[in-house]
Amino acid sequence: MPAIMLFFSDNMAPVHPAVLAAMSGANAPDMPYDGDALSQALDARFSALFETEVAVIWTTTGTSANALALALLCPPYGGILTHAAAHIVLDECGAVEHATGGARLLTCAGEGGKLSPDIVRDRIARLGTGVHHTRPFALSITNVTEYGLVYRPDDVAALGDLCRAQGLALHVDGARFANAIARLGCSPADLTWRAGVDALSLGFTKNGAMNAEALVLFDPARADEARRRRKRAGHLLSKGRFVAAQLHAMLEGDLWLANARAANAAAEPLAGAAGARLLHPVEANEVFLRLSPAEAAALRAQGFGFHDAEPGTARLVTGWHQSAADVMPFAAAIAAL
Amino acid sequence: MPAIMLFFSDNMAPVHPAVLAAMSGANAPDMPYDGDALSQALDARFSALFETEVAVIWTTTGTSANALALALLCPPYGGILTHAAAHIVLDECGAVEHATGGARLLTCAGEGGKLSPDIVRDRIARLGTGVHHTRPFALSITNVTEYGLVYRPDDVAALGDLCRAQGLALHVDGARFANAIARLGCSPADLTWRAGVDALSLGFTKNGAMNAEALVLFDPARADEARRRRKRAGHLLSKGRFVAAQLHAMLEGDLWLANARAANAAAEPLAGAAGARLLHPVEANEVFLRLSPAEAAALRAQGFGFHDAEPGTARLVTGWHQSAADVMPFAAAIAAL
């Protein structure tokens, strides 16, 4: 399928050539699971990136990274505060319930998929506190949000402060964390542990990898439990070097940021063309706009592919592989509606 | 690490060039998850291979295939009869318990990892039948067994008959199923559904793939539940075409059988050299032999890598990539002990 037509999701993108090359380069026999040199080097590499000692658990899907993170942070009898539109709520078939042994997602509303301390505080206040009621143990936010908004370091820090005050752990679903960093230009540390984040699902698959995500634990003491839970969940690949190789390739020369910048840039012409149709500010690589069924049909008739969102609206997502030339025809078609 | 030295496990082997090429060839943008053409073609391809209509669920690890299969075949309050040395018992960190919601593994002894109807019948007879006791719902066997023995079609059929009589489902952990077929020369159908098998974890990763296993369901009506459980377990990769591509490449021109034959052949010189040291007949690509600590140390001092098994014994595993020339030095070293 030509890149010019595909705006369904960044998870349809190809694998970056440097990632493919790194995988081919890892093809000598080596120790299985995560005993290979590439896997063993990840903690140090991500510790350097985050300017603190972290433990990194590679996995192949964002769903497994999220579920594993939350299984570490919330017991079966607890609850996880999150946005009602979060991927863990709507798109993971109950993976969090499965991994945690039945913890409950306690959902909150919030414009553009974004939560504030007031929203979370209010939700907590409406929960009972006795043994009859689900007690929250964690907050999970998504950065970039499901509607393409970006939490800034002070946004996260305000939530981090609330979490500490309430005894909650803080998890970030960072399927598009790279796009947030690319947008903000801040350090990964400022957007995570310095703001009170305990665990980050750091996505690479949407951003140029084949099937590689890094669960970053800012408390390395959690690593043993995480590694056992990963194995138990069937996620410890026997030739793990091919996952680790992807992560190294994505970090090499900041490829992850270059790719994210490219994806963000590709969204700009679409945002400009959407103009007053926009439902949310475009802060990363997702564009939500009003589009009547007839308009959507007209665009599809021209060959453009994208998903509907709420009735009368659509979601367009750009990828690292789409150049301005790839995107301009779609922008023009939108502008011409 | 040079192939000449590595006899730890076939999961250390490289990826076959044809598989890597197929993966590179799948790198155009495509529909995510298993919506791509390669994934969509798997049911038909494996149905042809098995001469009956099957549903195929790709996944990236044998552990996840086994756990998913058994979650389909056994409820949380049930039990799964299996060998005490089975991979699901010893090497999966409780993945079956996790996937099933707490079903129990009911273990049996059996020479060389192999179970017979008598063994299984006797184990069932010692289980209570009331609600206080765990009721078995499935039998899981491993073919090739963990000790390198092969179940023949009539071995499996005898167990299949017992299962039907007892109301048990029959699962095969086929991490080395290719090696069994290569050894026996029978059809995959004869070794599975014609012998009463309900689900097969068909491994490719040890046999030349990177991270691709096929859970083959001989009752395609189970596929919807299987696909939901796969997603829920975090095993639905967003770029699934790269897994499907591996499976197609492995079947193409019967590469899977050629590789398995090569691995089996590589074990023969070792078996010959081991001679009276052998603990089990060598029927596939695993060699178990008596080896004193001093002898093991002597071999390791020469650079050969392998795992200890029970005290005073060792396990040697050969891979698809090892030629006779790769193996002969090790055979000679063993013979020289």
Place this chain on the structure above:
Amino acid sequence: MPAIMLFFSDNMAPVHPAVLAAMSGANAPDMPYDGDALSQALDARFSALFETEVAVIWTTTGTSANALALALLCPPYGGILTHAAAHIVLDECGAVEHATGGARLLTCAGEGGKLSPDIVRDRIARLGTGVHHTRPFALSITNVTEYGLVYRPDDVAALGDLCRAQGLALHVDGARFANAIARLGCSPADLTWRAGVDALSLGFTKNGAMNAEALVLFDPARADEARRRRKRAGHLLSKGRFVAAQLHAMLEGDLWLANARAANAAAEPLAGAAGARLLHPVEANEVFLRLSPAEAAALRAQGFGFHDAEPGTARLVTGWHQSAADVMPFAAAIAAL
């Protein structure tokens, strides 16, 4: 605590003397678990009551009855449609998630805790249908609802029709089912299986028993699984005859209906006194009314005990043991506000 003061909940009520007497009468040595004659007679007795063959699983709490019922009706990867104010949502600490292995409660809004086919149909329509999304397998309603409203046979039948059309099982949390029957004067059959109900948690503890609930399964074929799940959940009491004795005593001479009528009648003076303050029609033994914090404090200062509901409102619950004379002082105090 004197009955005259207690309007917190009907679960504070004493045990009816006939129930206590029946328990004492069961004190000879007998077969353990549910092997005693009283337990063994329950299926027949409830089958007569419901005019169809049912299987009855006794248990000691409504939470365990609900959780067990839903574990039978919904797989771990499924969802259960229910009202957002349902007891299973707000007051059972995730018991359904625990018993089912992580199924999700899919909540709906509805005036007075009551659901209609339109509400449920609309909720289903907003759920995705693919493997990424939680697929509903059951609907759970509460009759009497948490706000004291009663579903009539045709209300239930309309939901039953919808469930059959959608492939959903239908569960009724009947913690106050007796109060609904007492109010409606219909047959238990009309309010359950004739209206499409698959399982009923039939409560007796709030209505005069000590700790006895009956999970009524309208498909007796589910009984073996239910009995195994009850044992596994630790709910198979070894001296089960003392639970069975309570159920028999409650049915004897329709004590369950007499008690429910008494509780309903006790609510009437309170409803009359509340007048325009009422938030919902009073159809059973619960009264919800507007009450400012100052008014609530004034009533409490007079010794009356009751729970707050939403801010500025209160919930009053009457029990089988409260006579008009017990209730009139409270009614007068409310009227005097």
Place this chain on the structure above:
Amino acid sequence: MPAIMLFFSDNMAPVHPAVLAAMSGANAPDMPYDGDALSQALDARFSALFETEVAVIWTTTGTSANALALALLCPPYGGILTHAAAHIVLDECGAVEHATGGARLLTCAGEGGKLSPDIVRDRIARLGTGVHHTRPFALSITNVTEYGLVYRPDDVAALGDLCRAQGLALHVDGARFANAIARLGCSPADLTWRAGVDALSLGFTKNGAMNAEALVLFDPARADEARRRRKRAGHLLSKGRFVAAQLHAMLEGDLWLANARAANAAAEPLAGAAGARLLHPVEANEVFLRLSPAEAAALRAQGFGFHDAEPGTARLVTGWHQSAADVMPFAAAIAAL
């Protein structure tokens, strides 16, 4: 059924009159769940009994007490070392797996159901230590054992030392703990926390209560989690005062010890009559003896009821309610074989 004939199990015994009286005496309206005065007084009462601050969680079955204890002490990905004949292994339908979310029972052999440090140490040594293998987190022993043997304080302390050295928690299934104390004459403290026990399932139902067990937590900080897990498992009865009343009645005037002494004493004539037929020393209220099928049939033909154990053996259990006069006819019949 006359006491003279029943030797199946002590769980068939009647309820002691003092317990029934205490239950009747608790029948005034009171705060629900465990908010009543009787429930609230349990921590203090059991703290006095155990000479240290404990938290007590009442529940109605031994299975639920064991499962709750082990859910506190072992994570889902862990294992619990225990005897192969333990009640949690053979008689609870996987309750531990359910409550823990899939932890595994790691069974050991041991004469008479009894474990020693050597046995446990050897079992641990045979477990792998990596993430592929189930790591033990707890040891669960039964005192009195399933074969009627008693662990003495120094037996328990030796296991407690091992547990501390290995990082394991120590649980005691004390369904017949009273019988052990009655036999040994030691303090409950010496047999539990002073010997390194973390949690005790202290049974009363077999010993004169109706349905009351006490989970005693020697680290009261675990109580909040325990209370939430109890609720979630559906075990928080709404009229909890009737369970608490039983526990108080059993402790009052050391009724629990008097009853246990009576049960132990009732076993002595049977043990004497069995003589050389005995399989294990009789240290409490259980007698295991060799009995051919013909002999068993002969005894049953005389009206005596008991369970078979292993082929060619039988188990006789005496209860608190059986006097010497009740037991002598059976003893005579055995002696006459």
